[in-house]
Amino acid sequence: MNMLELSHVAKRFGEKQVLRDVTFSVPEHSVFGFVGKNGAGKTTAMKLILGLLSSDSGEISVNGSTVCYGTTKTNRFVGYLPDVPEFYPFMTPREYLRFCGEISGMKAGEIESRSEELLALVGLEKDNRRLKGFSRGMKQRLGIAQALLGRPKLLICDEPTSALDPAGRKELLDILADAREQTTVLFSTHILSDVEHICDQIAFLHEGKIVLQGTLKEVRAKRKDAAVELELERPEDAPLLIRVFHDLKSKGRGRFLLEDAGRLPELFRFLADSRISVLRIERREASIEDLFMEVVGK
Amino acid sequence: MTAFMKKEWMELCRSGRLLVLFLLFSLLGIMNPALAKLTPWLVETLSESLADAGIAAAAVTVDAMSSWAQFYKNFPLGMVFFILLTSGSFTTEYQKGTLIPVVTRGLTRRNIVLAKSLVIVALWTVMYWLCFGITCGYNAYIWDNKAANHLYFAAALAWLFGIWITSFVLLFSAVAQSGAQVLAGTGAIALGVYLLSLFPKFGRFLPIRFLDGMSLLQGVTSVCDYAVSATAAVFVSFLCIILAVVCFDRKQL
Numbered sequence: 001m002n003m004l005e006l007s008h009v010a011k012r013f014g015e016k017q018v019l020r021d022v023t024f025s026v027p028e029h030s031v032f033g034f035v036g037k038n039g040a041g042k043t044t045a046m047k048l049i050l051g052l053l054s055s056d057s058g059e060i061s062v063n064g065s066t067v068c069y070g071t072t073k074t075n076r077f078v079g080y081l082p083d084v085p086e087f088y089p090f091m092t093p094r095e096y097l098r099f100c101g102e103i104s105g106m107k108a109g110e111i112e113s114r115s116e117e118l119l120a121l122v123g124l125e126k127d128n129r130r131l132k133g134f135s136r137g138m139k140q141r142l143g144i145a146q147a148l149l150g151r152p153k154l155l156i157c158d159e160p161t162s163a164l165d166p167a168g169r170k171e172l173l174d175i176l177a178d179a180r181e182q183t184t185v186l187f188s189t190h191i192l193s194d195v196e197h198i199c200d201q202i203a204f205l206h207e208g209k210i211v212l213q214g215t216l217k218e219v220r221a222k223r224k225d226a227a228v229e230l231e232l233e234r235p236e237d238a239p240l241l242i243r244v245f246h247d248l249k250s251k252g253r254g255r256f257l258l259e260d261a262g263r264l265p266e267l268f269r270f271l272a273d274s275r276i277s278v279l280r281i282e283r284r285e286a287s288i289e290d291l292f293m294e295v296v297g298k
Numbered sequence: 299m300t301a302f303m304k305k306e307w308m309e310l311c312r313s314g315r316l317l318v319l320f321l322l323f324s325l326l327g328i329m330n331p332a333l334a335k336l337t338p339w340l341v342e343t344l345s346e347s348l349a350d351a352g353i354a355a356a357a358v359t360v361d362a363m364s365s366w367a368q369f370y371k372n373f374p375l376g377m378v379f380f381i382l383l384t385s386g387s388f389t390t391e392y393q394k395g396t397l398i399p400v401v402t403r404g405l406t407r408r409n410i411v412l413a414k415s416l417v418i419v420a421l422w423t424v425m426y427w428l429c430f431g432i433t434c435g436y437n438a439y440i441w442d443n444k445a446a447n448h449l450y451f452a453a454a455l456a457w458l459f460g461i462w463i464t465s466f467v468l469l470f471s472a473v474a475q476s477g478a479q480v481l482a483g484t485g486a487i488a489l490g491v492y493l494l495s496l497f498p499k500f501g502r503f504l505p506i507r508f509l510d511g512m513s514l515l516q517g518v519t520s521v522c523d524y525a526v527s528a529t530a531a532v533f534v535s536f537l538c539i540i541l542a543v544v545c546f547d548r549k550q551l
Contacts, residue, residue, distance in 0.1 A: 050402050052551060070407065070547055080402045086394040088305065090312035102301030104403045130312075146399060 001064075003028045003154050003184040004049065009058030011044055018044045019208045022058070026154075026201070031180050033195040034188040035288075036205035037296060042188040043083055045205070046158050049186075050080055063153055076104070079152030079183075083159045085143035089132035093124050093142050096131065097149060104150045111149075118145040121175060136163040144175060148183075155179060157187040161194055173198050192288045202288075204295050211295045219291065227290065228258040230267075231280040244270055254279075302405060302413040306387075310421070315383050323425040326376045327432025331440060334365035362441040363515065366449075369433050370456065370511045376429060377460050381467055384418050385480040388471035397551050411546045415468050415539055422464055426457050451521055452511035455528065459508040462531045463488060465538035472542040472549060505531040 004026040011019040018041045026032040036042050047053040049060055051072030060067040062074040087096050094115055101111030119125040122141040134142070140163050147155055157176070161169045176185050177198045189195060195202055196216070203213035212219060232238060235254035242248060245267065249257040258267060261283070271278060284290065310316040338358045391397045401407065430453050437443050446452075463484065470483035495506040503526055513519045 052398065052401070073404075075402050076404045078402065080399065082395065082398055084395070085399070086396050087399070088309065088396055090309055091305075095308075099301055099305055100399065100403060102304075103400060103405045150403070 001028050002026060003063055004032075004186060005059075005061045006045070006049070007059050009045070009048060009060060010056045011041075011048060011053065012056055017208055019048075019055075022205070022208070022210055024203050024210055024213055026184055026186055028184050029180055030200040031176060031185045031187070031198050033199035033202040034186060034205060035190065035192065035195055035202055035292065036188070037190060040205045041208045042205055043158055046080075046156055046186075046188065049156060050075060050078065076150075077153040079147035079150060079155045081140070081143040081147040081155075081157040081160055083162070084136070085139045087131045087134075087139065087142065087146075090130055092128050092130055093119060093145070094128070096142065097146060100146050100149055106150060114149055114151075115145075118148055121145070121148075123171070137165060137168055140164060140172075141168070144172065148179065152183055155183050155185045155187075157185070159188055159190070161189065161191060169194075192292060196288055204292060206296045212291070216288075219288070222291070227284050228261055228264055228267075229280070229282045229284055230256045230258060230278065232256075233277040233279045237274075237276045240274060241270070241276065299405070299409040299413050302400070302410060303417055306414060306417040310417070316421075319380065319383060319421070319425050320428070322379055323376050323429040324432060326372050327429040328436070330368040330372060330433045331365040331436035333368050334360045335440060337364065360441075361445060362437040362443050363445055363512075365433060365437050365441070366446055366515055367512055369430070370509065373426070373429060373456060374509060376425070377463065380422060380425065380460070381463065381484060382481070384421070384464070385467055385471070385484070386477040387414055387418065389474060389477045389480060392475060392551065395551070401551060407547050407549075408543050411468070411472060411539075411543045414471075415542070418464055418468065419461060422460050423457065426460055430457075446515040447517045448514045448521060452514040455508035455514070455524060456511055458528060458531050459505050462505045462535050465535040465542075469538040469542045469545070472546040503527050503530055505534075 002025040006025070007023050009019055009022045010017070022041075022045060034042055034045070044053065048055050049062065049067060051067050051069050051074070054069035063077045065074050065077075067074045088099075091099065097115040097118070098111055101114070106114070116125065119127075122145045124138065124141055124145070127138070131139070131142070140160065144157070144160065147157065155176075160176070161172055164172055173194060176187065179185055199216055201213070201215050202219055204211045212222065214222070229251075230248075232241070232254035238250070238254055238256075241256070242250070245258070245263070247258075247260065249259065251257055258264065270276075337360050341358050397410065400410065434443065434449075443449055466484050466487050467480060470480040474480050474483060491504050491506055495501045495504045501507060502523075505527055507524075507527060508531070514521075514524075
C-alpha cells in the first residue's frame with residue numbers, strides 16, 4: 001500500500017511555476033529520497049503534503065485520505081521536521097516534547113516514556129537548558145525527536161542532515177534507516193551520498209518537475225555506460241579533437257568528458273593517428289551524482 | 299487548546315512580560331492617589347516661585363475625585379504598554395515559524411486564535427482591575443469614594459474600551475506579518491475613531507467616550523447614555539475575534 005500519493009500536483013507563486021505535474025508515490029515502510037537542487041521545489045512539495053500551502057491543481061493523499069489546505073486531518077499520521085526547525089526559546093527540550101504530546105492528545109505517561117526514549121536516541125537526554133541557547137544542529141536533533149514523538153505513519157524531513165556535523169549526520173541517517181521498521185520516511189536532500197546510504201526509492205526534482213524516479217537499482221540501471229574522462233597534455237590540441245568529436249564535453253584546461261563510452265576505440269584511434277599526447281584517460285564510476293548532473297543538464 | 303494556553307502562560311512568565319505588566323499596572327494604581335495626595339504639597343512648594351512669576355496659587359483641596367481624575371488620565375498609558383507588549387504575540391510566531399510544528403501536529407487554527415485571545419483578554423482583565431483595585435483601595439482609605447457616582451460602571455466601561463482595542467490587535471495579528479503592522483493598524487483604528495468622535499453625531503456610538511469616566515463619576519452623564527455605545531463595542535469586539543479566526547484559517551504560516 002502507498003503511504004503517500006501525489007498526482008499531477010502543480011503550484012505557482014505569482015509568476016513562478018514552482019511545481020508542475022508532480023506525480024509520485026511512496027510505499028509503506030520505505031525510505032524515499034527527494035533529491036533536487038536548492039530552489040527546485042522540494043520544500044514547497046512538502047508543505048503541500050502538510051496542508052501548509054494550497055495546491056493549484058492535482059491531488060495529494062496520505063494513508064488513503066486526501067490532504068486539504070489549512071487544518072488537515074491527514075496531519076495526525078504525519079511527523080514533520082522543517083528545514084530550519086524553530087521552537088519556543090523559553091522551554092527546555094522535555095517541556096517542548098510534553099507540549100507537543102499534549103497538543104496531539106497523547107497520555108501523560110506515554111509522553112514521559114516516549115520523550116526519554118527519543119531524547120536518548122538523539123543524544124539530548126542530559127540537556128536541561130532552555131532552547132534559547134541551542135545551536136542549529138541541536139535544534140535539528142530535537143526536531144527529529146518531536147517528529148517521531150507520536151509514532152507517525154509518515155515521517156517527513158526537510159533536509160534533515162544539512163546542519164549536522166559528520167558524526168551527527170551519520171547518527172541521523174541511522175535513525176532514519178531504523179525508523180523504516182515503524183514508519184515510512186520521505187526526506188529531501190541535496191547531499192547525494194545520504195541518498196545512496198539509506199534510500200529505497202528516489203525521485204529527482206528539477207525545475208518543479210520529477211525528472212527521474214524509481215528504486216535505487218532502477219535509477220542506476222537507467223544510466224548509460226559510465227563516462228570516460230580524458231585529459232590532454234597540451235591544451236592547445238583541444239580544438240583538433242573537438243572538430244572530430246563534437247559531443248565531447250569540455251571541462252576546461254584540456255579536460256574532456258566522453259559520455260558515450262562506445263566511441264572509446266574510435267577516440268583511441270584518432271589520438272594515435274593525430275599524435276596527440278594524453279596525460280590521463282579514466283573511466284568514471286557511475287554514481288548518483290553523475291546521474292543527477294545528467295538530469296539537471298550540467 | 300489547554301496545552302497551548304499553558305504554553306502562552308509559560309511564555310508570559312518566562313519572558314518577563316507578566317512581571318513588567320504587573321509592576322507597571324501596580325505602579326499606575328499607586329501613582330493616582332499618590333499624585334493627588336501630593337498636589338497640595340507640590341503647589342505649596344512651588345507657590346513662591348509661582349508668585350514671583352505673577353501667578354497666585356490658591357490653596358488646593360484634593361479628594362477621591364482628584365485621584366479618579368488621575369486614574370482616567372493615566373490608565374490609557376498602561377493600555378498603550380499592554381498593546382505594545384501583546385502586539386507581537388502572533389507575529390513573532392509567524393516570523394520564527396514556531397506555529398508550523400503546532401499546526402502540523404493537528405491543533406486546529408481556530409483553537410490557536412481562541413487560546414491566544416483568551417489569554418490576552420484575561421491578562422488585560424487582571425491587569426486593569428489590579429490597577430483599579432489599588433487606586434480604589436487607597437482612595438477609600440485616604441478619602442472616601444462616596445462622591446463618585448457609578449464608580450464600578452465607569453471602570454467597567456474603561457475596561458471594555460481595553461477589550462475593544464485588544465480585539466483589533468487580535469484581528470490585525472491574524473492578518474499582518476509583523477508586529478509593526480499590527481501596531482500601525484490598531485493605531486489607525488484608534489485615531490480614526492478619535493477623529494470620528496469629534497463629530498457629536500457619531501460620538502454617541504463610539505467607545506472613545508468610555509475613556510472619559512469622569513463625566514459619569516461627576517454625574518454629568520448617566521448609565522443609560524452608554525447603552526448604545528457599550529453594546530456596539532461588545533458587538534465589534536466579538537466580530538473582530540470571529541474575523542480573526544476566519545482570516546487566520548486562510549493565513550499562510
